[in-house]
Amino acid sequence: MKKPNFRFFVFGAALAFFYSCETNESTDIDTKAQSEQFEVINVTTHDGQPFSTGKKSSSTGKYVANPGGGVMMQAFYWDVPAGGNWWNTVNTKLTDWSNAGIGSVWLPPVSKAQNGPFSMGYDPTDYFDFGDYNQNGTTETRFGSKTELVSLITKAHAENMQVYADIVINHNSGGQSEANPFTGTNTWTNFTGISSGKFKRSAANFYKNSFGNNDEGSFGGFPDLCHADPYVKDWLWLRADGVGKYYKNTMKFDGWRFDYVKGFGPWVVNAWNANVGGFSVGEYWDANVNTLEWWANNANSSVFDFACYYKMNDAFDGNNLNVLNDDMMWKRNPYKAVTFVSNHDTDEISGKMLAYAYILTHEGYPTIFYRDYEEWLNKSKLNNLIWIHNNKATGNTSILYTDNDEYIARRNGYNGNPGLVVYLNNSDTWQERWIQTNWANTQIKDFTGNSTWYPTTQGDKWVKIQCPPRGYSVWSINQ
Template identity: 35%
Template sequence: MKTKRMAKAFTVLAPAVLLGSLLAQPASAGVLMQGFYWDATASGTSWWNNLGSKANELKNAGFTAVWIPPVIKGASGGYSNGYDPFDDYDLGSKDQMGSVATHWGTREELQKSVAMMRSNGLDVYVDIVNNHRNGDSGNWIFSYKDAYGNAGGGRFGKGQYDFHPGYNAQDANVPNDDSSFGRDLAHDSPYVASNLKSAGDWMTKALDIQGYRLDYVKGYSYTFIKDYLNYGAMAGKFAVGEYYDSNRDTLNWWSSTATGGRASAFDFSLREELKNMCNSGGYYDMSRLDHAGLAGINPGAAVTFVENHDTDRDSAITKNKALAYAYILTSEGYPTVFYKDYYNYGMKTTIDNLIWIHEKIASGSTTQRWKDSDVFAYERTGGNHLLAAINDNGSSSRTITVATGFGAGVTLHDYTGHSGDVVTNSSGQATITIPANSYVAYSKSGITGTFGTTQYAVTQEFAGAQDLDIKPADNTQLVQVGRIYAQSGKPITAALYYDTASWTASTNIYLELDNTTGAVAATKTYYNTTAQGTALTYTPTTTGWYTFKIRSYSTPSANAKPNYWLKTTYTAPQQ
């Protein structure tokens, strides 16, 4: 059993050990915010609006991406957090399962939230639940409303033979089948596989998404996962899988071999070590952090985390959580911050400091500088270099002397504020003190800076078809396509693509954009001879909601209500 020690100075005797299997990362690898938790609600507003309102604050703190919860309608409508998915084409826009909105809000609010995050330079990753479906009436039949509210008219209906065991035996490339989550989708069915990919492509285009978190990837074929992530608008985008396993070699196999490197993996193996470190009350052997987790053998595949919506509920870290964040935000891997830790549990100031260190200083490969039962110290060798050390002894500080790559006579500053400045000796060694139950992060003094913002426009697609959630170009009425929340002074461009089958010379589609007061701001009429993708453009003078409306005229009976795709490009306000 580990024992407590009095404060004492040590000098490193062994040569530094280079973590040779660790891969170098760029100077700023990014920091991901998990933007939700179980049963999250936002008083007086939707969760989507809540996230959008925090986008500017998150970017200013140094976050680079936000992971949002599942977006499609769940089996309990507004009560579902999305892990019981029902309709692949309902983002909170159909009146079914007891509500129009999902638990998180409406499609309109979701699109605005994504647009505001992109306006603040943040990438958005959506949680994808492809293992199962929920909400049938006990007969394995899934049918959905169409754009006019007609039951059974929605796209991608499903029956008994679209699930296991109805279709056939489970695919051999499934690591761990578990049908307890819901009706187990048959990804080896061409119908199911094709429609899941099409739905993912549609959702990606509707929102303008930059990546995906894949839920329970043990439950379905990794060959399908590769096909899915390489399809349509999803191709080339970031992905990370929830492969819930504490064996780092298994995680590495899934990411590197099973998916061919197409998806990263959440580092459950490292999280297990961090939980043991924090919860052990000072009796954890800190040398175990050497090459710990997937990040220790393949950091380019590792998405590291301290807590998530499941662990917070089922196996939370109950002590000294700051030590765990200190580790993932100074080490290699792609670190994730949990919303509740940041906003609900009072850790924002601590985490903001560590994010700044991660983004401004921590880069490059890792060299181990010290390890024993109380202290683990390591140096990131890129850029200005970062010498980090963690002491889990709850009663005693530790002073150690370690080799560094800074050179001789260099003044080092602890950017956590936990310890004083030091100067390297003639051999380039540094003598540093790590307070009890704390951490330090040293680099050259004088490093400063804040986080700038690159403002991105979004391109969000409204697809109109009777079997979707938006009506086609109706020949009997002017119908609403959708609304966008646009910043004044930034142009709105709307490119229209449409089905011209059986059109005559007089057939046309009328597109209208209304301003924030409801007045007509711009219009365009499209004929059979108009080039596909011809755009309506308008530059708003007021920040707010702008509404697209559409109608068809003189359409043939064979194509009375043409399908269309309206690709809107605009910039949302940052706040």
């Protein structure tokens, strides 16, 4: 889902969110590493049973060997400055992001769209115009030229970072009017004159057509691309010079963020992944964890953890940290869960630092939002949490304590890494708790620096820790 950016349609949508939750005091997660994305590491749970976990693996991932598995940067926000300089802006930040521990960058849709120099890219016209053809009133896209985009991707790879493309394949926009034999009217479905000359489309390639009246969903009155059409399949993911393989093999993208996947069946992303490869995550905007898991399994893809997002909003803005016991996608399968605090579409959580402390110490693939990092929040504190994620956030999760104001969880560690204990405090006063760690007779410290305590655990692994008001602390072995 995204905010539509177009001239001829006005779209309003009401979203209904359904929650599926189960309350448990201790959540120990036993998952299987996914093919192509993870290398399997054999470790042992706290009760001595073996299980498989993994580290995110890629040819360009700087933090392949690190316990946390990586952090993604959403490198844009809605209505970034127009004028064709955004790719250059991002390029100048890549070295600092890489040094901070960010391992991947998610870019907005990169091809020419209907609204030309003002478009955020979610109204695509020509998938092969990256800012090098004069159409839709501009040569460059809102973000810049093809040369500048290639320079950004090349620089990211030099910094050992991956680059993910935002893929919009539910709908198109900017076609010419044509007589449509399937509707008996004129429709804006003639894309035969696109400047790149690649993946020309007509009314036969959009619903309603010879393949049926509709698929899972349409968006905003835009022509709804028909993925059941062999011609569309061929151009999107089958042919060597089609969209997917051109983006991966020529433009050198490493993965994909699929936009508005509610609009088509999960088999589409599954087929893309099988034929193109690379990391993938889908925007299935729904708080029902059963639905998220269903989509991720059938698409063979990661999915944004909207269940986690809305639970964090309830917890940190609603003063009810007990809801963090509820079910979320990262608890079902952390290897298919991409967690986030805000993005270009939704920014509901006001207790953001607590939310970032949560996703950067827990399982899943955490995403940092550009404006949170560069403009709105404390960058040093976020960098500290990214370091903790990459170096300490290991193993499965046990929830140790919750009430309305407090939440304490333990990452149980693996492969010699000791893991951590995270303490979140949403009250107005300092809090202290006795908790059980994984460490006996061991000095620990708060790696955020929010507490100056250096306590030593008892022989039975119990210790008292503290947490500042409206804040967090993260404890691990003092080494």
